[in-house]
Each structure stands twice: as structure tokens, then as C-alpha cells.
Amino acid sequence: MHNLVWLRNDLRISDNPALHAACKRGSVTCVFLLDHRQWQEHDMSPWRIALILRSIDCVSQQLAKLGITLLIMHCDGFTNAAKLVVDCAQQVQAGCVYFNAEIALNEQRRDNEVEAALNKSGIGCERHQNFTHLAPGSVTKPDGSGYTVFTPFKKRWLAHPLAEPSKPLDPPAPQGPAITAQVAPELLGSVRKDLGAALWPAGETAAQACLKDFVHHRASAYDQQRDLPLQPGTSKLSPHLAVGTVSAGQCLYAAYGANNNVLTMGNAGLDAWISELIWREFYNHILAAHPRLSMGQAFRRETERLEWNHNDEWLARWQAGETGLPLVDAGMRQLNTTGWMHNRLRMVTSQFLAKHLFINWREGERYFMRNLVDGDLAANNGGWQWSASTGTDAVPYFRMFNPIRQAERFDPTGAFVRSQIPELAKSQGKSIFTPWQYAENKAYPKPVIDLAQARDATLAAWKRIRDNA
Template sequence: MQLIWLRSDLRVHDNTALSAAMEQGPTLAVYIISPGQWQSHDDAACKVDFWLRNLSELSKALEVLNVPLLIVHADTWAQAPKAILELCQQRGIESVHVNDEYGNNETKRDREVEAALDGAGILFHRHLDQLFFQPGSVLTKSGGYFKVFTQFRKVCYARLHYSIPALVALPKAQQKLSIRRDVVPDAVNGFAAPTETLRSLWPAGEDEARDRLQNFTDEQVHYYDQERDFPAKPGTSQLSAYLAAGVISPRQCLHSALRSNNGEFETGHSGSVTWITELLWREFYKHVLVGFPRVSRHRAFRPETEALKWRNSPKDLEAWQQGRTGLPIVDAAMRQMLDTGWMHNRLRMISAMFLTKNLLIDWREGERYFMQHLIDGDLASNNGGWQWSSSTGTDASPYFRIFNPQSQSERFDPEGRFIKQWVPELAELNKRDIHNPTALGGLFGVESYPAPIVDLKASRERALQAFKSLPQRQAETQENG
């Protein structure tokens, strides 16, 4: 008997471990409910709900293949070795199959499970599934992990020219087993149920994910490079939550994008090329997670930035969290996340840079808050994005490049449509005034909307000075002087 241990791979199509297990013999599936671990990882309640809803849909899809899904409860991953071993012994399991996950806790968990199974003579098979390339196989000429995305992408392109990662065929149904599937719980203690409005934005199941992918790559992807930065436009794929939960795979996304672009990933439609580049950014950050483990220990990729003198300002942090900063585009972005579990990528950069540069608040505060509210929360991508914005990470934005939220707003929401949707108290303002309502002053101001909590020009200078004061920056300044 084979066992597939499902984690962030909640699908039957293009599932490497599932297909490998079923090729070897009769197969069971298991999913571990671990609320204590999820809380320690700051997983959002809407994300946990999304997992459970997708798990319920997956259970039905597995039933068509005659693969019973079993549910095991283990509050933390420290209990996973015992839980998996006991299940294997109860069910006569010979081999366990998993799709690799990345991060310190995930690696430790799998290592300990493998050791426990090995002691009982049970095989543990790991499969590449979340990524196009095995971490450690895309390296610099000196044999190290890449720190710069453009160089990483160049090697990936060379590898893709040689061979496109193939899709894994859907397994044929196996003979029925005399084992009943378990009921997937509707909720888990410690995680409040999201609103039905939020749930309706993110229907569960592979059919939904595959429909979104097809609809996007049929036409919208061709305009992706032109429209992806405008939050009021439907310019993005809306697939990030499905990718994070593994309801759809990166390979499926790549193949669909290639079909839309005559098999090309470097030439052809610039929108398709740009979207494939985004898939490679996702790949890059997961390779960074493996190559530089400190980033999943809440440490800055650039060690010298650990000496930054971040401000301790709970009042400013709370205003940012609640979307009450007095900067309309930032507030609209934060409110979008709180209501929908998702934030447009351009707005993630604007909001993150405002917190870390204008407010000079530690990026880890923002990273954690995003994870606590995002339905697509992913350690590698979230950490990578925050460290890029705060100039503490690999291939990060230079510390002197600081987005001005007002000019970003004017450029990417020129009509103020997005702001009006999420900051309704400003809905009566015209497209010129809505980006900076404070400039109206006096009787023309909006009483229900706060004044900016920080002066953009002065706070920019404060951030520049903080970065220049770092020991390495001082040394560089003296050397260049």
C-alpha cells in the first residue's frame, strides 16, 4: 500500500507525488490538520478556510480515482512523525510519497518524518512539484545560489530552451479499496470563518483554478504587461491563492502561457513573456529560501541591515494596518486586503515601502501582518517582496529608491477609481484632488478622512539617513569619497 501525504498540492491533475504513488500500487491519501503550526506561521483565517474548502473538493476528485482521503490531527509538525508512522503501521503502508516543500520548518518536519519511517522500514519518496527546477540545480559559475534575479532568469531560460518541464498525466482510477474517506472539517479552532462575500471571491476546486488560468491566457495575458500595474483594471490572473495552495501547478501555468504565445517564453507577446517572468520570480524566491535559510528565520538577507534603527511606533503601525494613514492609495490597498484577503501586487510594493521607508517601521511587522490576512500568503514570495521593498533582501530595491505614494497613485490610479471603491469617504472628490485630499485644506477638506500621519518628504530624508548610517554604507561612502 502506498500513501500520498498532501500538503500544498491540493489537486489531482499534474500532481507528481500522487501519480508516482498510484503507479506503484494501491494508494491512500492523508492530510494533516495542524492549527498550532498554522498559528505559529501566522497563516490567515481566510487562507485556512480556503485550504479546507479546496481539500473538500479534492476529496471528491480523489474519490473518482478510488483514493480515500484520510484526515489526521496533529497540532504541530513536531507531532507529524508519530502521526504518520502510526497511520502507516495501521494501514500497512510500504512507501510514503510527498511533494517537496521549502523552508526551515518544512525541511525539519520532513527530515524527522523520514527518519521515523526509516526506522520502521517504510520508504519516504520526495518529488519535485512546486518548482520547475530542483533547488541546487540552478547555480552561479562558482557553485552558489543566485542573489540577483536577472542572472537567475538567464540560467532558467537556458534550461527551458533545453527542456520544458512536462505535465504529469492524471492517474487512472485504481481498484476500489475497502476504506472509507474521512469527512473534511468545515472549520478549525482558532481560525474565524471569513465572510461569505470573501469566500465568493475565491471559489474552491481545480475546475475554478483551471478556468481562471484558461480565461486569463486565452486573451488577458496579452495585455498583462500593459495593465498589470493598474489596480482598478482586471489585469492580473487572480491565480496566486490557487498557486499557494497547490490547487494549480506552476507547470500548468507555464504550459498555458506557452500555448498562448506559440511556444515562446522570451519572444512573441510581451504580456505572455512578462507573466512567465513572474512565474520565475516565484521560483527565484523559493530557491533563495533554500540557499539562504536565514530568510525564513525572520532575518534580513543583507546582514548589515540588521543594524537599522527601526522606529517603534505602535500608533503609526496601527494606522497603517487599519488603512487610516491619510495616504489614499495606501489606505485603499490595506482595506482591499482586509476585505478580500488579497492585494494587488503594485499596491503591495507601495504599502510595504511606505511602512518601511516613510514610517521606518521594521519590515517584519509588515511581513507578519500580510501573512495574517492574505489568502495567498506564501513564505517565500511574501518574505521576498517585503525584503525587496525594504532594501534588506536579495536583488532588493536600492535603499534610495523610495516610492512616493502620491505620485504612484496618480500614475497607476489616474481616475481615482480604485481609491473611490475602497475609500468611499473620498468618492466625491475629483480625479485631481483624490490623490492628496489634504491639499484642499480648510472647508474643502474631508472631515471623515485623516490627515497624513507623516510628511512624505521629511520621512524620505529620514529613511535615507538611516540607511546611510549603516556601518557598511559609511565604509562605502568613505571609500568612494
């Protein structure tokens, strides 16, 4: 039987269960739907769109070598996906359409519509799962309910019979002689395919090289280096995980092997990295269990009563990296110029917006999505609601990272800040932490707010909703 495989955020040929299953049943054609309208509605960043286009080219070439065609089609919004997939399946005379499930609400609704339309047309539909290593809904408390706190989730996750990663699925065997690969457009809307090409190498081969390099050379020091933005201490695999040029299972399998076949109680660096991959699982499981998070709602409903500040000037200065707080600005400028921000800085910048400026976390969540190369609803929403204290297992409302103390701790020489903020490139010694106190830094803005006053105002706003609980 001939089959159609619908590729989405799984742009790889190895460890791809939908592709693997379809190839086992017969010959295969693949399809990718370029949905620029929907991507814009979902705030997908130009960096990420460009990475997707380049990743499509890579997987298209890999498939072509196996004699498998990847059709690249334009789709105008999720509501048109069902018709396109059915038409495509009929054109290639596929008996069944295979795809790997996505977790966010709109994507699930679209997939349900596609499945219903296929069934109505007498075409089979098989949905697989591997955006996370363990399927959402499979890590539950003994009473069957889901976890909302990370530590017990992680404990249960580690005890799950499928937690230990097995060897990832191989690429499919060739189904015929090599063919000519279809190519993604050079331009989608106003996004050029080569945007960020030097920073973010695309495709499965690049992802595997990045994974191998990290696991063998840097992962064992991850626990000591991961918080220092100047160091290449983290894997930078998040863009690959977001577009699916590597799977969570492949990451876990590589780390597990390097960690003498344990997921915990092994090397401190590898243990810590595996734990971060479990955070990714946690937020995806949370998103699946609480669809209202996909609709912009706060996890903790009482926090909807917080009276956020509305201040366009503060928001614009935060976005531009001109708040006058060097570590915050360095993080925002790293985001604006590369599409990526170090995790420590994501925590510092998000807390500064949601706590000190007390601007609604949704503004920051949206800005991150519109600018991150690794933008991912589950991790981004989880991270923002963690920082804003509105989320599951969030930082307590009274805890606010002080951006000056954070800089002293995690960028003690100021070298990272200097690398991102040219106005401070010549700033000497400790003046890098409080540049407004030194005449030589007058090209750099003064702080947008007084940290102590802002802290008091935020605590008062939280007290008001707690008193009225």
C-alpha cells in the same frame, strides 16, 4: 504494494508527482494533516486556512471518484507529524510514503524527521519536487554557487534543459469504484470554512478555469494592464499556487502554449507573465539556498544595524488603512476586506511602511502573512526585503515610491481609491490625490507623516549604517 500519499500544499490530482509515482507502484490511500497550531505559529491567515479546508474537500471528492480515500487528520504541531504519519502508514499497511517537498526550513526539518521515523519503522519514503518548476539548487552559476540577482538567474533558468515545460502529469487512473469522500471540518479554531468562499473559489477545477481564462483572454495584455489595480489585468492565481491547486508547471505549460511554444521573445504580455512566474522560482530558490531567511534574518546582514522607528500608532494606522495617503490606504483596505492585494499596491504599501514610516519590514511581513489568502514565505519575504532594501536584488535604499505620484500614475482617475475608501467616494478630480487639502474630505484622516521629512529621516538612518560600514 499499498502506498500512502501525504498531501500538503499540492492539493490537486493532476501534475502531482508524488501521487503519480505512488499510483504507478500500487494502490494508494492519501492523508492530509490539519495542523492548526503550527499554521498559527507560522502566521497563516484565516483566508488561507479557509481556502485550504475548501480545497481539501475538492481534492477529497476527486480522489473518492477514483476510489482513493483521503484521510483528514488533526496534528498538534510539526513535532507530532512523524508519529502521526508512521501510525497512519502502519494502519493502512503502506510500504512507502510519498510526498512533494516543501522549501521552508521548519517544513524541511519536519520532513526529515518524518523520513527518519518511517525508515526506523521499515517503511519507505519517497520525496518528490514540484512546488517550483525547476528544483531549488538546479539553477546555478558555472562555479556551482547560487544566484542572488534576478536577471542572470532568469537567463540561466531559461537556458536550463528542463525549463521548457512538458505536458503536465495526468490524474491517476481509478483504483476501484467510487467511494464516499471524507470532508474537512466546517470550523478550524475560529476559522469558518466558508470564509471568502465567494471571492476565492477552491479546487483544481476552479484553478484550471482561472488559468485558462487568464491565458486565453487577458495574458496578452498583461504587460500593459498588470500595474493598474482597477483592471483585472493579473491572473489572481496566487491563492491556487500557494495551496497547490495548480502547479507552477501547469501555469508555465499553458503560457508557453499560448506563446507559440516560447518562454521569451514571444508576445510581450505572455513574456512578462512568464517572467513573474520566474520571480516566484527565484525567491523559492533563494529561500532554499539561505535557510536563515526562514528564521527572520535580513538577506543583507549589515541592514540589521538599521535603527527602525517604533511607533504603535503609525503601525496601527498603516494596518487599518488610515494613514491619510489614499493609495496606501486603498491597498491596505483591499487586503483587510478580501485577503488579497494587487502587486503594485503591495509594493506601494510595503515601501511606505519600511521607507517612509521606517518601521521594521518584519512587522509588515507578519501582517501580510496574517491577512493574505496567498501568503507564501518565499514570495512575501522576498517582496518585503525587496521593498525595504534589505534583500537580494532589492530596490536601492534611496529609492522610495512616492504614494501620491504612484496614485497619479497607476490610478489616474482615482476610481480604485474611491472603490476602497468610502470616505473619499465623493471626492472630485485631483482632490483624490491629496484629500487633506480639500474641505469636502474632512471625514478622511490627515497624513500620518510629512512625506519629505520622512524621506530625509530615512536617508539619514541609512547613511548612519553606511558611514559605519
